[in-house]
Amino acid sequence: MRRKSKCVLGIEGTAWNLSAAIVDQSRVIASAESSYHPVEGGLHPRAAAQHHATHMEQVIHDVLAKGKKNNAKISAVAFSIGPGFGPCLRTVATAARALSLSMNVPLIGVNHCIAHIEIGRWLCNVADPVILYVSGANSQVLSYRNGKYRIFGETLDIGIGNALDKFGRYAGLQHPGGPKIEEIARKAKCYMPLPYVVKGMDFSFSGLTTAAKDALAHAPLEDVCHSFQETAFAMLVEVTERALAHTGKKDILLAGGVGANSRLMEMLNTMCQDRSAKFFAPDKAYMKDNGAMIAYTGLLMLESGAVLSVEDSAVRPNYRPDEVEVTWR
Numbered sequence: 001m002r003r004k005s006k007c008v009l010g011i012e013g014t015a016w017n018l019s020a021a022i023v024d025q026s027r028v029i030a031s032a033e034s035s036y037h038p039v040e041g042g043l044h045p046r047a048a049a050q051h052h053a054t055h056m057e058q059v060i061h062d063v064l065a066k067g068k069k070n071n072a073k074i075s076a077v078a079f080s081i082g083p084g085f086g087p088c089l090r091t092v093a094t095a096a097r098a099l100s101l102s103m104n105v106p107l108i109g110v111n112h113c114i115a116h117i118e119i120g121r122w123l124c125n126v127a128d129p130v131i132l133y134v135s136g137a138n139s140q141v142l143s144y145r146n147g148k149y150r151i152f153g154e155t156l157d158i159g160i161g162n163a164l165d166k167f168g169r170y171a172g173l174q175h176p177g178g179p180k181i182e183e184i185a186r187k188a189k190c191y192m193p194l195p196y197v198v199k200g201m202d203f204s205f206s207g208l209t210t211a212a213k214d215a216l217a218h219a220p221l222e223d224v225c226h227s228f229q230e231t232a233f234a235m236l237v238e239v240t241e242r243a244l245a246h247t248g249k250k251d252i253l254l255a256g257g258v259g260a261n262s263r264l265m266e267m268l269n270t271m272c273q274d275r276s277a278k279f280f281a282p283d284k285a286y287m288k289d290n291g292a293m294i295a296y297t298g299l300l301m302l303e304s305g306a307v308l309s310v311e312d313s314a315v316r317p318n319y320r321p322d323e324v325e326v327t328w329r
């Protein structure tokens with residue numbers, strides 16, 4: 001008889017989305033979420049943390065109730081320990097510690113960036129890709145080698161999502177600007193050159209963001225949105241392509257909320273076709289911040305013994321993915 005897989009409860013809440021899920025080795029059994037949308041301006045860490053604290057009880061109650069209907073017995077509680085906003089991380093960690101103690105199951109601290117990668121590898125069934133991880137605060141090109149996800153290139157200043165959102169706010173678009181910029185860019189008539197900044201394997205978006213804001217004084221919003229996307233995405237694709245050439249790997253995995261952008265997917269796909277590589281992206285619901293990615297990575301960590309004591313579970317707002325010992329590969 002097949003041994004029943006363990007179930008892990010995972011809680012994500014590093015920034016805008018408070019999300020919990022229960023997974024086992026074969027599927028996402030239950031999920032529930034509540035997202036924080038600022039009324040004006042961008043994400044405010046304290047306001048986001050207050051949102052998470054207010055909605056924690058409901059989200060946990062919902063996910064556990066759905067899990068119970070599916071006979072899920074929780075074997076561990078995983079939470080995103082970093083990177084992210086300090087106040088948000090502390091709110092989620094407090095809930096996770098309390099749940100682990102009251103259920104008497106192990107506690108697991110998951111690196112948020114690694115979770116974006118692992119859920120993609122799982123759902124796309126891709127073993128060893130080069131990963132382009134693009135979210136609000138983070139933008140990195142990574143690949144696995146010798147027990148760690150190595151960072152081949154990364155942003156020198158802000159993440160691509162933050163760059164899009166900042167420009168969007170300046171242009172009068174409500175947060176998050178990324179999806180709105182994608183829509184507006186479809187109506188563009190022409191491309192205008194904007195700063196294309198790749199230094200070695202790293203890239204930078206703040207100069208591009210300032211130049212795009214300035215361009216709004218003399219160019220239509222559609223053209224600036226289009227040019228912003230074309231420039232920024234070409235930078236990301238260039239570095240991803242070089243990582244592919246350097247590693248000799250044959251697969252690309254897209255991860256993080258900005259991965260929902262169709263134009264970015266199209267550009268990566270074209271590059272992959274030119275190099276006879278394969279392009280993978282999970283469903284959008286699993287590219288943005290979500291509880292399932294924390295639960296699934298927690299399951300991998302549980303099975304490799306990477307559990308935490310409450311004393312060692314302090315949050316890590318600047319936790320880098322290349323600091324994580326990958327014990328499950």
Ligand code: AMP
Nearest residue numbers: 135136161176178179257258261288289
């Ligand atoms: P994450 O933190 O991984 O959930 O990603 C959030 C970021 O994704 C925000 O900066 C959004 O503006 C951005 N985003 C979401 N959808 C899109 C899209 N279609 N195009 C560009 N950026 C997007």
Ligand code: MG
Nearest residue numbers: 135256288289
């Ligand atoms: Mg994220």
